[in-house]
Amino acid sequence: MDIQNYAYLNQPPRLLESFFTLGNIHFQAEQLLRTDPVTQTALLAYGRYERKGRFSFNNYSAPFEAAESWSFPPSYPDRPAFPLQLAFTAPNVLRLRTTCDNLWACRRAADWTPARQTAWESHWEQRDNHSLMLAGQPQPLPQTASQTADGSLSLKTAAGSVEIQADPFHLILRDQNGRVLTHTLHRRDSMNLQNCSPLPCSYLQQASDLSRYPLLALQLYPGEAIYGCGESFTRLNKRGQRLDLWTRDPHGVETEGQYKPVPFYLSSRGYGVFYHTSAPLTLDFGHSYAEAQQAVIGEAMLEVFFFFGTPKEILRAYTDLTGHSPVPPFWSFGLWMSRISYKSEAEVRAVSARLRQEQIPCDVIHLDTGWFERDWCCDYRFSPSRFADPAGMLQQLRQQDHHRVSLWQLPYFTPDNPLYPELLHQKLALRDANGHLAGADAILDFSDPAAVRWYEARLAELLRQGVAAIKADFGEAAPLDAVYHAGHSGWLEHNLYPLRYNKAAYEACQHLANDGQGSLIWARSAWAGSQRYPVHWGGDAENTDMGLLCTLRAGLSLGLSGFTFWSHDLGGFVKPSPEDLYLRWTFMGVFSSHLRCHGAPPKEPWAYSPAFLQAFRRLMQLRYRLLPYIYEQSQIAATAGLPLLRALWLEYPEDMAVRDLEDEYLFGQDLLVAPLLTAERCRQVYLPRGQWVNWESGEELNGGCWSEQQARDLPGLLWVRSGAEIPLVQPALSTDEIDWSTLTRCRFGEATPTPAGEADGARPGETGRDNGQ
Numbered sequence: 001m002d003i004q005n006y007a008y009l010n011q012p013p014r015l016l017e018s019f020f021t022l023g024n025i026h027f028q029a030e031q032l033l034r035t036d037p038v039t040q041t042a043l044l045a046y047g048r049y050e051r052k053g054r055f056s057f058n059n060y061s062a063p064f065e066a067a068e069s070w071s072f073p074p075s076y077p078d079r080p081a082f083p084l085q086l087a088f089t090a091p092n093v094l095r096l097r098t099t100c101d102n103l104w105a106c107r108r109a110a111d112w113t114p115a116r117q118t119a120w121e122s123h124w125e126q127r128d129n130h131s132l133m134l135a136g137q138p139q140p141l142p143q144t145a146s147q148t149a150d151g152s153l154s155l156k157t158a159a160g161s162v163e164i165q166a167d168p169f170h171l172i173l174r175d176q177n178g179r180v181l182t183h184t185l186h187r188r189d190s191m192n193l194q195n196c197s198p199l200p201c202s203y204l205q206q207a208s209d210l211s212r213y214p215l216l217a218l219q220l221y222p223g224e225a226i227y228g229c230g231e232s233f234t235r236l237n238k239r240g241q242r243l244d245l246w247t248r249d250p251h252g253v254e255t256e257g258q259y260k261p262v263p264f265y266l267s268s269r270g271y272g273v274f275y276h277t278s279a280p281l282t283l284d285f286g287h288s289y290a291e292a293q294q295a296v297i298g299e300a301m302l303e304v305f306f307f308f309g310t311p312k313e314i315l316r317a318y319t320d321l322t323g324h325s326p327v328p329p330f331w332s333f334g335l336w337m338s339r340i341s342y343k344s345e346a347e348v349r350a351v352s353a354r355l356r357q358e359q360i361p362c363d364v365i366h367l368d369t370g371w372f373e374r375d376w377c378c379d380y381r382f383s384p385s386r387f388a389d390p391a392g393m394l395q396q397l398r399q400q401d402h403h404r405v406s407l408w409q410l411p412y413f414t415p416d417n418p419l420y421p422e423l424l425h426q427k428l429a430l431r432d433a434n435g436h437l438a439g440a441d442a443i444l445d446f447s448d449p450a451a452v453r454w455y456e457a458r459l460a461e462l463l464r465q466g467v468a469a470i471k472a473d474f475g476e477a478a479p480l481d482a483v484y485h486a487g488h489s490g491w492l493e494h495n496l497y498p499l500r501y502n503k504a505a506y507e508a509c510q511h512l513a514n515d516g517q518g519s520l521i522w523a524r525s526a527w528a529g530s531q532r533y534p535v536h537w538g539g540d541a542e543n544t545d546m547g548l549l550c551t552l553r554a555g556l557s558l559g560l561s562g563f564t565f566w567s568h569d570l571g572g573f574v575k576p577s578p579e580d581l582y583l584r585w586t587f588m589g590v591f592s593s594h595l596r597c598h599g600a601p602p603k604e605p606w607a608y609s610p611a612f613l614q615a616f617r618r619l620m621q622l623r624y625r626l627l628p629y630i631y632e633q634s635q636i637a638a639t640a641g642l643p644l645l646r647a648l649w650l651e652y653p654e655d656m657a658v659r660d661l662e663d664e665y666l667f668g669q670d671l672l673v674a675p676l677l678t679a680e681r682c683r684q685v686y687l688p689r690g691q692w693v694n695w696e697s698g699e700e701l702n703g704g705c706w707s708e709q710q711a712r713d714l715p716g717l718l719w720v721r722s723g724a725e726i727p728l729v730q731p732a733l734s735t736d737e738i739d740w741s742t743l744t745r746c747r748f749g750e751a752t753p754t755p756a757g758e759a760d761g762a763r764p765g766e767t768g769r770d771n772g773q
Contacts (some may be wrong), residue, residue, distance in 0.1 A: 010477050012246035015296040029201040031167035033081050034109040035153050037145040041085040046362045048078040050598040063194045079505045087140035092159035092308040093317050100203035100212045101300035133529040135323035160308035181271045185217040198292035214302045224691035225659045226285045227547040230262035231558040234551040236662035242287035246280045247476040253541040253550040260526035262561040272307035272314040278496040311650050319641030323532035325564035327634050329518030331735045334363030336596035341370030341602040343392050344386040352401045361620040363734050366406040378409045380458040394466035402734035404468035411444040438482035446500035448485035457506040463512040472505040475525035498525035506533035534565040535594050542672025543572030563594040573599035579608050587716035588675040590623045591667040593644040621731040628727035633668030652688045674717040682710045691722030693748040722749040
């Protein structure tokens with residue numbers, strides 16, 4: 001919860017509030033002055049308005065009133081016009097570009113010359129070429145817009161169409177059948193007693209610093225649901241919510257804060273929206289006004305991509321634009337054992353040996369904040385007093401116990417860190433406009449190639465010793481007042497910092513991993529495009545039932561934002577995990593793309609009751625038995641831009657019963673998972689249309705209805721799509737030791753699962769197989 005009426009470090013900008021503040025100037029979209037069907041560019045004229053106090057019937061309000069400027073000299077038009085350009089970059093992807101930057105302002109239609117059109121397109125080309133969020137620069141399809149006598153423009157493809165109406169200005173999106181998906185809101189559309197509700201398409205000029213923020217207002221319809229916006233811990237359906245997209249540490253998972261905001265969302269009406277910006281933005285989905293979705297963007301240049309189609313088609317198009325997740329190495333899908341924190345070579349060796357002794361399948365042991373000489377003091381060196389032979393330890397763990405090692409680190413260096421003077425001397429840390437250090441720590445500037453090289457060199461020393469993965473913790477608190485090497489302030493770089501950080505860590509791991517079996521990162525912060533650098537995990541969850549539900553919400557939401565792979569800390573992070581909760585959470589972890597035991601100790605299963613240890617072992621054996629299915633589904637999902645852990649709405653968008661369903665999910669295409677969110681052993685489960693087979697009992701049920709289901713031996717409920725063939729293998733103590741001669745496909749249906757012959761599912765190292773994709 002934010003502290004009110006007090007400015008504190010890394011407070012999220014709440015941009016929509018400026019539109020309700022007296023003294024700011026509002027310019028509202030009015031009409032088109034001119035249109036060009038060849039360049040698909042229009043000039044959009046705005047009218048000048050201010051809020052004016054109004055008393056009536058013992059109430060005070062501040063609606064809009066047209067207002068002339070008192071500016072002097074009279075060089076600033078009251079009715080400026082700005083370019084607005086449309087282009088389809090794929091049959092189901094529409095790009096909108098516009099601005100409220102004075103550099104592009106016009107007083108009259110004749111001011112927009114061919115030379116300015118060329119400069120405009122060159123500006124956007126350079127901007128997109130340098131964008132970290134895009135996987136490449138999308139090119140417009142060769143089209144000429146249709147133009148009507150009144151100056152309206154329209155563009156059409158096989159997937160949908162867009163129309164710009166001239167007066168009053170409206171932008172209307174339609175699907176392939178001509179059905180309106182959404183449209184922009186004009187002041188004249190309001191049926192409210194006050195002309196300020198809802199806010200129309202407009203831009204605002206702040207009285208405090210003359211900065212300008214555009215507002216795109218779109219229609220919301222009854223029953224319309226909204227999904228995405230990154231890893232969000234609030235309700236899965238964002239309808240009725242307002243989100244301030246600003247990376248920050250929420251210190252838990254039961255608040256509105258986000259480690260991984262993403263300016264992309266999908267609508268149940270068949271469209272998606274991506275705001276291509278790193279500036280802070282506020283998305284209001286009917287929170288302020290029921291039938292309006294309002295986006296306020298913290299920069300004057302606005303580029304928006306609209307997507308048409310089914311949820312899967314939209315996610316494919318979005319990830320084609322911003323990048324697909326590569327499939328992590330096969331070994332990473334095994335268990336990661338961790339706590340905060342293993343602190344010595346003797347402790348690590350003991351945990352590795354005990355895992356083997358207890359017959360717990362495992363592939364990675366993670367060392368968190370305690371592997372340095374001083375806890376939390378990240379100097380990229382194993383403590384010489386507690387790790388006598390780090391390279392020897394890494395080699396022996398790998399060869400004898402088949403365990404790899406992951407290491408924690410962060411990009412903030414406190415004044416007592418031995419690397420602090422080096423970072424200051426080499427000018428690799430962020431500074432403010434006065435040349436002073438930005439913040440109390442030396443924060444690495446990942447927009448500086450020299451800082452990235454320095455960082456890669458630190459990681460290289462560890463990776464060459466045999467470290468298999470790097471935990472890229474933090475990254476959400478890049479200072480707002482810093483001047484970055486890229487030439488921007490924190491206003492544009494704060495949200496980009498996680499993406500730059502993810503990229504630097506991931507590429508270092510990929511280039512320098514020394515065992516030929518790949519590497520990955522374990523990242524907490526993210527922005528649009530970070531899905532190209534897996535894996536991400538859900539942060540510091542409370543050890544509560546609600547923490548479990550909010551974690552699941554977050555994973556489903558991130559999956560609807562273009563991320564294929566995601567994990568979470570089994571049992572929660574903050575305090576020792578209650579045994580029952582830990583076991584139920586572990587069940588959900590088995591059916592997540594990656595699973596890690598982590599948090600306040602103890603996390604080792606032998607530290608709990610013998611019954612817990614036995615149940616934990618069985619769950620890990622189930623996980624390793626399912627690894628061929630998980631790996632095969634990972635390849636399919638990554639190629640299609642889909643999550644491995646997916647909301648039922650993604651697969652069944654026409655089923656109204658799943659619109660708000662957030663406590664069960666599909667794991668890949670064929671497994672339906674219903675975790676136990678409380679200590680009760682039974683719960684209501686919704687099975688979608690079709691036939692579903694209970695994993696444990698073999699019972700087959702008709703879908704399309706709710707029923708109360710009782711958990712059996714598993715601490716959760718698992719169903720298989722009838723007719724599915726699941727590739728399975730005999731479990732082993734690590735992925736290295738899997739006997740692939742035991743690989744079979746098991747067909748589920750007709751009451752009991754039956755072998756379907758030798759499996760042809762993907763084995764580790766095999767990619768690009770069709771597998772029914």
